[in-house]
Amino acid sequence: MHIGDIKLIFPAIYMSAAAIVVLILGVIAARRPGKGLDHWLPSHYLAPVLVFSGLFFSAAALIQSFAGMGLSIEVPIGSEMTRAPAVALFVTSGGHAQLTVDPFAAIFTFIAFAGTLIVMLISLDHFGERQPHKAEYYSILMFATAAVSFAASATDLIAIYLSIEFLSLTSYVLAAFAKTDRRSGEAGLKYFLYGAACSAIGLYGMSILFGVTGGSTALTAVARGLEDARATGAAWVGVVFTLVGFGFKLALVPFHFWAPDTYEGAPTPVAAFLSVVSKAAGLAVMTRFLTIVAAPDEPVSLSWYWILVVLTAVSMFYGNLVAIPQRNIKRMLAYSSIAQVGYLMIGVLTAMHSFGGPGRLLSGFFGVPSAAVRSDVANLDLVTWDMQGVLIYTLAYLFMNLGAFAVVSVVGKKNPLNPPLANAEAYKGSEIENYSGLMRRSPFYATSLTVFLISLAGVPPTAGFVGKLFIFGGAIRMGTSYPELIVLAIIGVINSVISAYYYLNVVRLMFFAPAEGKSEISASIPANTAIAICLVTTLALIVVVKPVASLMSSAIYSVVPGVIR
């Protein structure tokens, strides 16, 4: 690599630097609260502004990586070499990149930045101006975002482990950030213990992979090594254990146990962050890992593939069924997001098939994938549709889920001047029964939440419908060769009917139940802005889906492995 190529990961570097700036300025300012520097440059305004400009940088990086301006990599296709818009950074001996900057990473960086910005807007409203340790809070949030960005482009086990762990550690802190709140502490502790166990298991898996593949840590090298070690049970044990570490970030069943408790106890903006941005990191790593490392030519012959299929189906059913009896809306959303991960995993499995195995990786990567050869619709290109599904659904999920959490945060807000001690009263805010008659108390929030929930249920014309269309469509297309994907898609459709049951229950309460003399709900401008952004995007995605989808389809180049330039 050239040292100048560092500019390609500029968004992530910028985010880390901005986090340090917020920290230092914030700590200086906090010495005289409300006066001097704190009056002119309080960190809860500084941080969103910096993230907002970071959003522009990541958008620029996105456009740059799609347009292929200045970054490209030679990839062999069959016997010819073709240029693909990806750049390998920090190449180790053997020609394997630790970071690969490509449209896939750029999209996830953008998603992380946009999500963080919305989370910050919610936080502004949720914690208020007098939030204790606000500089540290915003700075750690920004560090976590940088970690997501690193994770999205990491193509080396060391880099992946570090960035995922970076994200986890900052997330533990964020979950426990409401220090005076018992539930927040409990949420943080459970998240920490479960996360530590999962990451230790994942690390153990990586150590086995490291050995089985002959001492390689780069994903491409691991992929080649696995080809040789195909017949080894140990290799697949390594893969499965490693997947535990990623599945934990995704809250995939059965690695999900932390999610409901943590979502319920953590401050609502943090729960929003965990459910979307942190999950995006897990998704990016999972997708990259599966498509590069673990996808041999015939994944259907491998037991772990079937394990993933089963876990995907179980996730959908488990999440949706257990969400039904919940009484706390944050907990309900936690289970709902477990189910949503199931939908996303359908997309990941589809993508996995379309990218074929490690052998195909270096020869004929852009060629017709194995699925198409076997299928009777060989002339239809299967590749782009599949990667699109994951990306578009993630985008849709970002806005609809964050929107739902934003409304939950506004409705369940506590008095910011008076942070509550561990009393049960303070938590009435996020009980579902508290939403009865919300329409009469505040039509805007009720309508917005309705739109978000309907979108999560996948009813047109919302973003969730578009996402499901792409996910299920891709699965069905690929299903001509791999019927289990069609089964998963049908399970997905059935589950979206089940999910309508509990989403509509909230809608019913909001619209159709009497309000028991509760006052109107008000929120500050930032929170309303966040909700409005989510609302507009959720409703407008179907209109602008054409440019978005064609943008996403370019991400076919995404999982180009780091190969030396």
Add this chain to the structure above:
Amino acid sequence: MIEHAWLIPLLPVIAFGLVLLFGRKAPGNGAYVAIAAICASLAMSLAVAFQWFLGGASAAHNGLYSVTIQWMPVGSQMIDMGFSIDALSVVMLLVVTIVASLVQIYSIGYMHGDPRYPRYFAYHSLFAAAMLTLVIANNVVLMFMSWELVGLTSYLLIGFWFERPSAMRAAKKAFLVTRVGDVGFLAGIILIYLKTGSLNLFGDAGVFENLTRLDVIGPWGLPLTAIAGLLLFCGAVGKSAQFPLHVWLPDAMEGPTPVSALIHAATMVAAGVYLVARMYPVYLADSSGMALQVVAYVGAFTALFAATIGIAQNDIKRVLAYSTVSQLGYMIMSLGVFGYVAGMFHLFTHAFFKANLFLGSGSVIHGTGTQDIREMGGLKKKMPWTYWTFLISTLSLCGIPFVTAGGWSKEEILAVAWHTNRVVFVVGVLGAFTTAFYMFRLVYKTFYGEPRKHDIHAHESPRVMLVPLVILAFLAIFAGYVGTPWANVFERNLVPVLGHHYEQVLENKLAGMHHGFNLTVFLFATGSALLGIFMATIIWLKPVLRIEKLEPSFGWLAKLVENKYYIDEIYQATIIRGLMAAAWLAFAFDKWVIDYAIVNGVGYLTRLASDLWGWFDRTFVDGLVNIIGWITKTTGSALRYLQTGVAQHYIFLLVSALVVISLAVIAGHIREEAWIPIAGFYR
């Protein structure tokens, strides 16, 4: 004008936005905005219709005008969005816009003073937009989208009076039950897409074109086309309230009456019929004919089943609801016996007279303040306009020949059934009889006799409500003249919609059918309707047969049937029921043979059947829905106990899951290597 047909659904969407945002500040509290939009859509639909049928546009465009724009790229393929104008969609446009605009005008009077008046009109506009999009969509994705949107807005409209818990429940039930059908619909779309590789209906590589080319037998010899047709039909079963998913429609009467008139007469429920008609090539391509058989029998069963339930209902709107279910069964049945034109024709005429009946019942409810026909009576004098329009539409529904629209369409259905399937024909005739019977019961109980409850001060409704009634009554008479057996304009225009190939197929199926006036069918149809009217007259108008006399003996049976005994303690219930039934039989036999002979017996048997159906409906069909709900809930509740809140438990579960997964990995790869650790360890 045809090029701008996309404006027809767009105008109500704009009205929806305006009314929702500006509501009370808009003219007429938003009502005028919504009405202006739907009337503009109506005008445009009329213009399109004139241009299409009379202006020669149909010939100029070869019977199909379709515009497509690219919507979203999926892989190398584009999902398109677009609209198509052909005879079928023009008919549907006319039906929807006419009924929707009249219903909205009517609503000015009916909803007057409602606290959420603007929102009502906003929902109405959105609903109309969704429905209009559905009928001109030329792409299954767009169709499905608007289909779901129709369901969503009907949820809002049915639950409009959410102060009533029953309205809430009904709205949710309607949404969820129709969504069950939608799963089938979606699966059908998926299957069709997999088989034809296309999402567009028309055009060179469209669904219909490809259906003819592709082989239709799937793996393991599955008749894929038939399966696709049946899956699509699931959607229609849900939306058009066919057995066994009809349970939502009677409950949905909790919405405001104009909503019932719009949704449950002309639009949403007709969407299912429209879907089958639109996808008719799929059914015709199914050479086994299995799909259409199922369609026919489901329709026929529903038609008779719902009609018998209608006899025993005492809520004016519920009678009409079951009547709607029954008439939808007629349409579906007609489509099932290759009566493609007849089914659509009945949809066309039914929309007007059923909308009129609902609006008339709304007028009655508005005037009397009650929905119970036992409390009404003698309204003929007090509400003359309502009475006459209601009567005209009732006659139309009964299928009185020559002078009403319903007569023409019902006869056409029976004519087709006579030719293709005599069983269905018999069911149709029985249905016609029952329909006339319960409708005239309704008319007599409501408008004739003396007022049974004297604290009701009935008054005629305001003019803004009467004008739509009169217009619809007019249509209930004259709309049928487009499809008389002698000059069937309807058929001439509608059949070519299928395209040349399928037109041929349909003609082969109907080969040898006597096109034109069929005296046998005419006698059966008219005779059964007149007999029904006659029976109703001698029971309720001039009580030759005194039903009240048997009311005690019959009443306790009805109660018994409804009694919880049956469900809770089946053993005991069976014995009691057996005893009671024996006693009742002895008593009834005595009464019948001595007093009333056969005529009265028919009346009782029908009512008995009706109540039994009702019981069956409540117990089994609702029960099935409830059981599914219960299982879902219980599983959810049971599973949540895994989440004990103890972190050590979580980790234990994690490790156990990992152990299971690891063992599965071993099981999966056991053959690939020696798992017995000898060589490595003691090397």
Add this chain to the structure above:
Amino acid sequence: MSHSAYGIPITWFLTLGAMLFCIGLFGMMVRRSAIGMLLSVELMLNAANINFIAFGSYLKLPTIAGQIFAIFVITLAAAEAAVGLAIVINIYRLEQHVDVDKMTAMKL
């Protein structure tokens, strides 16, 4: 049995690592206090480190990556312990105990 200066097959180390890993897992399940569970996590991380270094040393193509990975694991273990202990201390301040199995305010 072959003879060499070392005479220790790698499987000995790997088995030791597996034992340590499972002892750690066991500790995660049976330890009651949060700090006890944290200790068990350290055992599991150590097991992974033993694997890394064993592979790094025993591979026919020697690589330093194993040791590098282990260094990062140790670094992150320190960071993890810091975060964990901070959370534990905060919990102790709120509840006067650190027994995880008593913390079940949220369930269902």
Add this chain to the structure above:
Amino acid sequence: MILFGFEITGYQIAFLALAGVTLGSALMVVLMPNILRAALFLGLTLFGTAGLYVLMNAPFLAAVQVMIYVGAITTMIILAIFLSSRVMSVGFSQAIYNPVLAFGAAGVMFLFLFVTIANSIWVKRIAAEGPTNSNVGVHAVAAALLQPYVFPFELASLVLLAVLVGAIVIAKEDQPGEP
């Protein structure tokens, strides 16, 4: 050296001794009722592991292990134990939670791993008798860290910064009125 008919090298004896120490103290970590003693036994485990590192020709790692793990982490944990208990002697009886099930799960897991690990497939890539590399010194590690692995190195420093800030914020006791 011949022992019980087997020929045993000095390295093997060293391994067995270190493994015994490591595993024994690891068991103590898990089973010791007193949390402070458990933490001290963790230090012993980590020492034993450091010895194993030396056996595997990784003396630098052994040094790192002793300095960071034993020196820093264990000390930190002990400090936290002191901080989070008012009276040392009370409240540390660690009742075992669900020992049988847990033992079963962990035991099956171990059997599974053992079967997987002790498999002949290692022969292919792994030198049979002992480490292939000679002692890897500080220089080699430093060169690797600063040249090919400079990115993880920098990332790790970011992690440490963020985590330090987070840990301090969470752990410190807020004075009333402090922002």
